[in-house]
Amino acid sequence: MSGYILWTFYAFFMQSRQTDLENWATALSESVADALEEKDMQRVQIIVRRYGAPANITLRVFDAQGSLLATSDPRTDRQITNWLLISGVSEALDGHSVQGVTKGVLSREDRLYIVKPMTRNGQMLGILRISITLEQFQKQFVRVIWTILAALGITILLCTLVSNRLARSLSKPIEVMRNFAIRVGRGQFDDKLVIRQSNELDQLATELNRMSERLKSLDNERRAFLANVSHELRTPVSNVQVTIDALERGAVDEPELRDRFFQTIKEETKRLSGLIHDLLDLGRLEAGVTLLEIQAIALESVISRAIRAMEVRMQAKNVTVEVDVADLRIMGDSERLLQAFLNLLDNAIKYSTPNARIFIAASGNKQQALISIRDQGSGIPETDLPRIFEQFYTTSRSSKNGVGLGLAIARRIIEAHGGSITASSKPGQGAVFTLSLPLES
Ligand SMILES: Nc1ncnc2c1ncn2[C@@H]1O[C@H](COP(=O)(O)OP(=O)(O)OP(=O)(O)O)[C@@H](O)[C@H]1O
Ligand SMILES: [Mg+2]
Incomplete structure (x- = not known):
């Protein structure tokens, strides 16, 4: 940009000087031509003296053969022997007007010059050469260059300072976040990121905080799950151990005790195997390994299979079930759904008082079957x-x-299955589980 500014400045100045020079030359050459036509050499001298100024502007008039008639700088010009070597003179004698920059006639300074032939009625009267010094301008131009260079330096310095600050204000929070991520990676979920900037970094910090919280809760869940699993497994196993110990220590010989202890072992191992089965199921469902064999099935058939499986338990507790299921076809894996219904019915029976009733109802709306399982048991606290x-x-x-x-x-x-399950309960009125499952489309 600085270069461009300097270049345009220079070009503009030279251009305007040249135009000025050309206008003067045209005007002066008319006056000089008039004088030459009238052979009034005195007037030529006067014009040349009046308009020339020793240091800045030099005016020269030559005749048609190229010998000097008048000059504003006689002291220098006395030393010149061959004028044809001076730039522009020989071209002008050939009838061409020439303009340009050249060194001074004897000095080394740059000068702008113009040479014009003067003709009247096709006859060459002579030529006029004007040259002006560029020294003043060049001095000024050097000053401009320095000013612009100084401005350039200051700008670069300021830019460096500002961008440095900006970069640091950007990298600081990123560093804080990196350290936070490292701590989270090590399993330290307790701190929180505080970034007070209202931009993307702020949002990133919020997301990192959310991630850390989620990881923390997953971590807690995992610990709790492990603790629960080991606790639940240990109880039946130690029950079995204790019973076997008792049998070894002599209980085998007492028929009544022996039968009871064997019954305990049977029950506990059954509980254990059920628990392991449930855990494996849960693990597979959680990991998404269990592939559902989804097909159109009659909802009613799944529900009646579940009821049949629970019949003995219901009779033992004298619980009856009332079914009001519309004829619906749903999309699902019948074995898996059976398991879900069994778990729900198991609860309903387990938490019912004797002689109570269980109500199973199902109806369909546009895309879903809505199934409710209601019991008259103790209910679930809010x-x-x-x-x-x-x-x-x-x-x-x-x-x-x-x-x-x-x-x-x-x-x-x-x-x-793409469905949902919710529970509700009012104090003393039992619990209601409501399921939705996708209908066959
Ligand atoms: N129909 C219900 N009436 C009252 N409470 C219920 C009912 N269904 C579930 N609950 C409550 O919800 C809890 C969780 O039920 P869930 O079926 O998951 O476990 P569980 O029945 O205790 O054990 P599991 O089913 O693994 O043998 C139960 O402990 C019980 O307190
Ligand atoms: Mg249960």
Whole structure:
């Protein structure tokens, strides 16, 4: 930019000087030609003296043969022997007007010059040469160059300072975030990033915080899950160990005790195998390994299979079930859905009082089948409702009845089908589980 400014400045100045020079030359050559035509050499001398100025402007008039008639700088010109060597003179004698920059006639300074032939009625009267010094201008131009260079230097300095500051203000929060990410990577989830900038970095910090929180809760879930699993596995195993110990220490010989202890071992190993089965199921569902064999199935057939499987348990507790299921076809994996319904029915029976009733109803709207399973049992406290679908979550009232995996498995199965499951309960009125499943389209 500086270069461009200097160049245009220079070009503009030279251009305007040249135009000026040309205008003077035209005007003066007319006056000189008049004088020459009248052979009035005195007037030629006067014009040349009046307009020439020793240091700045030199005016010369030559005759048609190229010998000097008048000059504004006689002292210098006395030393010149051959005028044809001076730039422009011989071209002008040939009838061409010439203009340009050249060195001074004897000095080394740059001068702008113009040479014009003067003709009247086709007859060459002589030539006029004007040259002006560029010294003044060049001095000024050097000053301009220095000014621009200084401005350039200051600009570069300021830009460096500003961009340095800017870069640092950008890199500081990035460094803070990097350290934060390193800490999160090491498993330290407790700090929070505070970046006070209202830009993308701020949003990035918010996202990093959210990520850290999510990782923290996943980490906690994982720890809790492991603790729960080992606890739940240890109980039946140690029960079996204790029983076997007792049998070894002599209980085998007492028939009544022996039968009871064998019964305990049987029950505990059954519980253990059920638990392992549930855990594996949950693991597979969670990891998305279980592939659903989705096909159109009759909802009614799945529900009646589940009821049939629970018949003995219901009879034992004298619980009856009332079914009001519309004739709907849903898209699903019948074995998996059966498992979900079994878990829900199991709860409904388990948490019902004897002689109670369970109601199963299903209806369809445009795209979904809505199924509700309602019991008349103890119900679920409002504070527990949001958490009962979590793994290993049991309410304080029912902690002896199960390990808390049934609903977690049911929810994952239903969600893998693209459906949803919710629970509601009013104090003392039992619980209602509501499911939605996609209808056959
Ligand atoms: N129909 C219901 N009535 C009252 N409480 C229920 C009912 N269904 C579930 N709950 C509560 O929700 C908790 C979680 O149920 P979930 O089926 O997941 O576990 P569980 O029945 O205790 O154990 P599991 O099903 O693994 O043997 C239960 O402990 C119970 O407190
Ligand atoms: Mg259950």
